[in-house]
Amino acid sequence: MKVVQVAIPIPLRKQFNYQVPEELPNILSLKVGMRVLVPFSNKKLVGIVCDLDASTDVDETKLKSIEAILDEFPVLSSHLLVLGVWLADYYLHPLGETLFSMLPAKLRKHEKLTELNQTYLKIAENVERKDALLSLRRAKKQLALFRALFDHSLSLSEAKSEYSTQTVKALEEKKLIEYEERIAPKNEWQHALSIERAFDANVEQAIAISTINKCSTYATFLLEGVTGSGKTEVYLQVIEAVLKKRQQVLILVPEIGLTPQTADRFQRRFGEIVAMMHSGLSDSQRLCVWHQARRGDVGIVIGTRSSVFLPFENLGMIIVDEEHDDSFKQQDGLRYHARDLAVFRAVKLNIPLILGSATPSLESLHNANTQKYHHLTLSNRAGNASLPSQHLLNITGQQLQCGIAQGILDKMAIQLAEGNQVLIFVNRRGFAPSLICHQCGHVETCVGCESPFTMHKIAGNLQCHRCGNQRYIPHKCSQCGNTDLSTEGQGTEQVEGFLSAYFSNYSCVRIDSDSTRSKARLNEILESINNNKHQILIGTQILSKGHHFPNVTLGLVLNLDALLFSEDFRAAEKMGQLITQLSGRAGRANKQGEVWLQTHQPQHPLVQDLVNNGFMSFSRSLLEERRAANLPPFSFQALLRAESQHLDRVLEFLNYAKSMLAQFINAKVIGPLPCVMEKKQGRLRYQLVIQSDHRGYLLSIMQQALIELDNHKLSSRIRWLVDMQPQDFS
DNA sequence: AGCACGCCGACT
């Protein structure tokens, strides 16, 4: 009797065995990586076969049987199945859920998988062609399409683009044409590649291009290029070489960086061989891209995080653009980092990988420093465009209006009067509030950790998130005795309200998560900004991502301190990336821009380094700080978070985990500490941070701990999760 | 997760 092992999408760290009945129709074609329909508890679920020849110690006849084989070919190739097994192991996530999160949504359900079908138009049966031609003599476009269908049928998408949707509709309504489903023909782009002539590269670009082109096996290149230095041109030219070898290219981009303009640029150079994969697509469209990648119908896929799971027919290169961006890390379910998976795939497929950024992550810089990655630099801006100059404004003790200094308001007035735009960056979310003295700029800091205390409104105290140290909220500054202590910065709405009243002759626009909920809305706003419909732009992180604002000549960062003083050890890194990216968004060749940073601590060495020496120098200093403090990338972290309405359960669970993990001497366990968002949707949230110098060691102790935690009586009564290499502690 | 089973408190 044949017994196979099936991974089921449930949060259990085990697989299940099933009999394969002899009478199953397509039994001979059953392969690993195929989906099957199986009875489970008292319902039917879709599972993925992960072992064709399972060994069991139980009585095989007691096993349930597979009901149906859903696929004609495996949805997960052996390469992707290996990736999935590694993923489940590395992120300590149940295999079934892991494998299913690698698939497009449509394939997570019962739906049968067949070869990619395409809809074709043909002339309807029983249509008298002569009569039809006569009846169409006054509808030129419809006539043309109808005639075209005489000798060959046309695919629906071709017909729609060559003629028009209305034309097709019209003929359909007249019952002159009908639809037919057929297996889509393979798109043989490899034989008819039309590539537009490349731009002449400058010296640095040329070095980068030739270095990458020389490499045809696995290697990771960190391409560090200041904004406007022409990273994209490097991508384009190395992609060309890969396409000419008839291989495909995957380009991973941050969630919001994927604009139609990005795709246009690739399409202009390489023609219609580019597919996009982003959150704006429907499930059917996503499945279509999945098929196209698998069949080799497209040469290039540009996509967000989850595109790293696409089943390419013949992948020749992966590019991760803006590799420092946090959106590459999934923040729920399987908490993978697409950059790390890109490395895994590149190694397994033995192909080159490019990580590009103007502000590389410290992880990648460290890997470059230790020779794991090849470091390529582009330090010159193309053309004569110069970056805006950066300035610090000491706001200590100053009168502020809605958080803005008078001097800045005056500068804004000048720029606005000259017809330029101004941009105000407001950080409203994401970072923990620390307590700062407005008189002297002193930040209340835990003495033992040199980490700023975090305000906890619920507990009504200050807490150090490194060591758990707690103290009462002081009513005066411990340095100068002033009682003007503040935590919360201004939100975008407040700033918008104030500025639209103050500059009532100009139009304000707010760009934050509320206004970007829909992609169309964001594009609308961006367009109206470029058309100068608004003069004052107020926004959050989104302002620093991807979009260029050529008419902005003055940028303002309202509260640099809130970015800098946070218990999250990555705060300074993120601050530097943000300020640098923000500066790169503004101005154009003929207008020198300025960026002003309001701070209570203009002498802070990191801030000084960033403003005076630029991101490259700043990031190297940060890396030294991390080394000294033994923080990532010099050590490895795991996060164990628990949530429940009942505080006692959360603490009992985490303390149990801690007592277990504390036995391992080569790891440090910090906590349980309240999360930055201590209460969310009525649940109290606490976490444990586990840190070790060795990734393998950390993984193995977490695996051991997990077995115990799964068996703990509270494990099913609270919500809890493990996050390996956590990015965000909120 | 999702579901069944089982045991105690306030209700038509």
Next chain:
DNA sequence: GTCGGCGTGCTC
């Protein structure tokens, strides 16, 4: 007397 709250255990 029962309805339904949650705690417990199981899923090939």
